[in-house]
Amino acid sequence: xxxxxxxxxxxxxxxxxxxxxxxxxxxxxxxxxxxxxxxxxxxxxxxxxxxxxxxxxxxxxxxxxxxxxxxxxxxxxxxxxxxxxxxxxxxxxxxxxxxxxxxxxxxxxxxxxxxxxxxxxxxxxxxxxxxxxxxxxxxxxxxxxxxxxxxxxxxxxxxxxxxxxxxxxxxxxxxxxxxxxxxxxxxxxxxxxx
Numbered sequence: 001x002x003x004x005x006x007x008x009x010x011x012x013x014x015x016x017x018x019x020x021x022x023x024x025x026x027x028x029x030x031x032x033x034x035x036x037x038x039x040x041x042x043x044x045x046x047x048x049x050x051x052x053x054x055x056x057x058x059x060x061x062x063x064x065x066x067x068x069x070x071x072x073x074x075x076x077x078x079x080x081x082x083x084x085x086x087x088x089x090x091x092x093x094x095x096x097x098x099x100x101x102x103x104x105x106x107x108x109x110x111x112x113x114x115x116x117x118x119x120x121x122x123x124x125x126x127x128x129x130x131x132x133x134x135x136x137x138x139x140x141x142x143x144x145x146x147x148x149x150x151x152x153x154x155x156x157x158x159x160x161x162x163x164x165x166x167x168x169x170x171x172x173x174x175x176x177x178x179x180x181x182x183x184x185x186x187x188x189x190x191x192x193x194x
Contacts, residue, residue: 031056044159068135099131
């Protein structure tokens, strides 16, 4: 019984992890994106700014003749999506809530793209990264790039801004704001029931 329970929990964890960014597998990561925020840096809304640069990824052989415009967006990191349906990744890009904050948009150019964004006062306190989408003439997102470090790990940074509007119980933020802790609580509940 315990082996089946462990397998069930492992499947749930794997499925949840896989669900994040599933839709991106259909896109081509053809842009290299960087920002001026250091990994783990805490930035202040209304005070700090981020400089974002992007260019065509020379390591990929992609045809960019149908690339017309780009949209740079601020995206919630997985740690800031936990327990928040209003921030979740969705397989359907039209329903995706991961990147709700528009930074800039403009015509597509292969290189020399740079934009400095002053973080607005109304930005929610959370952990973020930057993603730049490529849009074709039919207004579909067909490629992307996101901020990564030298090891190709997504560069996450924190913004200290407006406190979230979602009301949660007093105990849950202390104990349950981590994906793993919620599964640990579920496992403990199941063990107590058995």
